[in-house]
Amino acid sequence: MTDKQSMDTFVSLCKRRGFVFQSSEIYGGLGGFWDYGPLGVELKNNIKRSWWRNTVQERADVVGIETSIIMNPRVWEASGHVQTFADPMVDCKKCKHRFRTDDIKPNDKGEISCPDCSGELTDSRMFNLMFKTFIGPVADDASVAYLRPETAQGMFVNFENVLTTMRKKLPFGIAQIGRSFRNEITPGNFIFRDREFEQMEMEFFVMPGTDEEWHDRWIETRMNWWTEDLGIRKENLQLREHPEEELSHYSKRTVDIDYNFPFAGFSEVEGIANRTDFDLKAHEEAAGRTLRYFDEPSGESIVPYVIEPAMGVDRCFLTILIDSYVEEEVKDEKRTVLRLKPHLAPIKVAVLPLSRNEKLTPTAQRVHELLRPHFMTQFDDAQSIGRRYRRQDEIGTPYCVTVDFDTLDDDAVTIRDRDTMTQDRVPVSNLPDVLREKLPPV
Numbered sequence: 001m002t003d004k005q006s007m008d009t010f011v012s013l014c015k016r017r018g019f020v021f022q023s024s025e026i027y028g029g030l031g032g033f034w035d036y037g038p039l040g041v042e043l044k045n046n047i048k049r050s051w052w053r054n055t056v057q058e059r060a061d062v063v064g065i066e067t068s069i070i071m072n073p074r075v076w077e078a079s080g081h082v083q084t085f086a087d088p089m090v091d092c093k094k095c096k097h098r099f100r101t102d103d104i105k106p107n108d109k110g111e112i113s114c115p116d117c118s119g120e121l122t123d124s125r126m127f128n129l130m131f132k133t134f135i136g137p138v139a140d141d142a143s144v145a146y147l148r149p150e151t152a153q154g155m156f157v158n159f160e161n162v163l164t165t166m167r168k169k170l171p172f173g174i175a176q177i178g179r180s181f182r183n184e185i186t187p188g189n190f191i192f193r194d195r196e197f198e199q200m201e202m203e204f205f206v207m208p209g210t211d212e213e214w215h216d217r218w219i220e221t222r223m224n225w226w227t228e229d230l231g232i233r234k235e236n237l238q239l240r241e242h243p244e245e246e247l248s249h250y251s252k253r254t255v256d257i258d259y260n261f262p263f264a265g266f267s268e269v270e271g272i273a274n275r276t277d278f279d280l281k282a283h284e285e286a287a288g289r290t291l292r293y294f295d296e297p298s299g300e301s302i303v304p305y306v307i308e309p310a311m312g313v314d315r316c317f318l319t320i321l322i323d324s325y326v327e328e329e330v331k332d333e334k335r336t337v338l339r340l341k342p343h344l345a346p347i348k349v350a351v352l353p354l355s356r357n358e359k360l361t362p363t364a365q366r367v368h369e370l371l372r373p374h375f376m377t378q379f380d381d382a383q384s385i386g387r388r389y390r391r392q393d394e395i396g397t398p399y400c401v402t403v404d405f406d407t408l409d410d411d412a413v414t415i416r417d418r419d420t421m422t423q424d425r426v427p428v429s430n431l432p433d434v435l436r437e438k439l440p441p442v
């Protein structure tokens, strides 16, 4: 398969099975915006839960918050986003297509021209990626506001609120999951680069001087989450150190976690930056407030340094789907399986009567009702049992419970395992406990 074909396979699977739809599709869609269907929202919620558990719940030194998408516009002046959050872009004078200047490569003859029509390009100019809006009824300069391009500033401006209300001592972190918006010049590669997306970010405040060590620790912690919690194959991940010229204006050192995407090669899925004391100092100055930590042992008020792991949920979603997608031959038949870790699977258990039959259906429905309070389940009695197993394999359901004619006598069912395809017979009365043991909570 070519990379284009493999990408098309995913987009089609995602649509066909209710993972991801184009936003406002009936109107032709909207570039860079996507909707998540019934299975997509489950996978997305499971990713977020896994991150929150690992980053907040299981740690004594991190707390969570949720801040508003639109903030006082002075936040974005202080953070540097109004001045510097921009990408260079060029337009084609002929076909009018727009490109990021960094995406334009010279052709075989070393000439620079439009990649689509070979037309002449305009000079490069900077384009700010923040979406602008207006607050209140009057659309003038005084009412301009921005949709946040990152969630991080919500943590910085709440530094003091969290510090005092939670009585935290350094080092400690503030985490948030929420929507961010970037008016990307060239959104694309499905949900890889969107204009509206969700981020999971954490600002970890540390004593200056301990920042480099904490940075290394967080790189390791985050890499472990990708491989252990999400089950992404190690050989498809790598760390990439930002060279000096690529560092953001606030960063002393940034290391990306890159995934080997079939359509783009190794590309960023998470960035782990040492933001120094840049943001807190910038807000101190702009807001005229002290944002400090009183260090009792030394009696000094200090501005902490910040280590920030920042990632996008949507890009992570794509990574998981690609990495878990397997096509294999079983008894001369092709089967497509999403080998998702069970805690990520949208549906944990499918209940399938052997066939659509008036004797089996009520029993199968009773089994379904028994399991529904415990797990995300699906009931399916359409078409042959083999086809139904394949359908569940394709969406990554770890277990199928089959109700057959013997069930009517022995009140037992079979549990089929997605990966090994083995079947175990279990009494219905034990079923919730047996499955609970197999399916750890998210």
Ligand code: ATP
Binding pocket: 182, 184, 191, 192, 193, 194, 195, 197, 199, 268, 269, 270, 271, 310, 311, 312, 313, 314, 315, 316
């Ligand atoms: P890129 O270089 O791909 O534009 P970035 O370096 O600007 O990304 P960060 O500002 O470090 O990205 O954002 C942190 C994370 O947020 C990224 O690792 C990515 O997972 C996610 N992210 C950033 N921009 C987008 C986008 N337009 N669509 C989807 N996810 C995004």
